[in-house]
Amino acid sequence: KAGVTQTPRYLIKTRGQQVTLSCSPISGHRSVSWYQQTPGQGLQFLFEYFSETQRNKGNFPGRFSGRQFSNSRSEMNVSTLELGDSALYLCASSLEAGSMNTEAFFGQGTRLTVV
Amino acid sequence: GEDVEQSLFLSVREGDSSVINCTYTDSSSTYLYWYKQEPGAGLQLLTYIFSNMDMKQDQRLTVLLNKKDKHLSLRIADTQTGDSAIYFCAESRGGYQKVTFGIGTKLQVIP
Numbered sequence: 001k002a003g004v005t006q007t008p009r010y011l012i013k014t015r016g017q018q019v020t021l022s023c024s025p026i027s028g029h030r031s032v033s034w035y036q037q038t039p040g041q042g043l044q045f046l047f048e049y050f051s052e053t054q055r056n057k058g059n060f061p062g063r064f065s066g067r068q069f070s071n072s073r074s075e076m077n078v079s080t081l082e083l084g085d086s087a088l089y090l091c092a093s094s095l096e097a098g099s100m101n102t103e104a105f106f107g108q109g110t111r112l113t114v115v
Numbered sequence: 116g117e118d119v120e121q122s123l124f125l126s127v128r129e130g131d132s133s134v135i136n137c138t139y140t141d142s143s144s145t146y147l148y149w150y151k152q153e154p155g156a157g158l159q160l161l162t163y164i165f166s167n168m169d170m171k172q173d174q175r176l177t178v179l180l181n182k183k184d185k186h187l188s189l190r191i192a193d194t195q196t197g198d199s200a201i202y203f204c205a206e207s208r209g210g211y212q213k214v215t216f217g218i219g220t221k222l223q224v225i226p
Binding site: 035042043044048056058103105106 | 163214215216
């Protein structure tokens with residue numbers, strides 16, 4: 001079956017703009033998590049959605065937001081982009097968080113460059 | 116809060132064993148993971164261990180967990196050049212998929 005699909009793979013934006021990233025989880029997976037990966041900070045948790053509800057949120061400013069649709073696809077949005085938002089944004093899906101099957105499968109990520 | 120620490124770099128010769136170490140602070144961690152990231156790729160789950168286990172072996176991979184010391188290690192036997200990648204140690208309580216990652220250890224395999 002198809003893996004986690006993230007679009008676009010690469011994105012260049014200018015400071016002050018906003019951006020929307022998309023993640024399609026593995027078919028049947030209902031939990032989607034987002035992570036930001038930077039050389040200095042490593043991988044940091046952004047938020048997690050399950051059945052269209054945000055259940056957990058990391059320590060990021062309100063410029064970072066997300067949502068999940070009824071088909072489990074998720075989008076994350078970053079408004080008023082800053083240079084420091086340049087990163088690889090990874091999405092992970094899992095069958096159902098909180099159960100024994102907690103393995104998360106990651107997409108290849110969206111590389112965002114803010115200039 | 117949760118914190119996961121690991122060394123940044125490890126260099127080994129092809130055919131030798133690699134041992135990547137990790138420490139974590141959250142005593143409530145239920146699941147401990149090892150992920151592999153190759154250049155330009157996403158994260159690939161290599162293996163995971165439940166906190167009530169001491170050891171897990173999967174082909175060339177051996178995970179050891181010392182829960183008392185909150186120390187996790189990944190041993191790769193007969194390391195190959197294809198094992199060159201960044202290895203991330205991670206933990207979660209298993210609740211809402213909030214996985215806390217270490218900074219990643221870059222493994223360099225010398226032919």
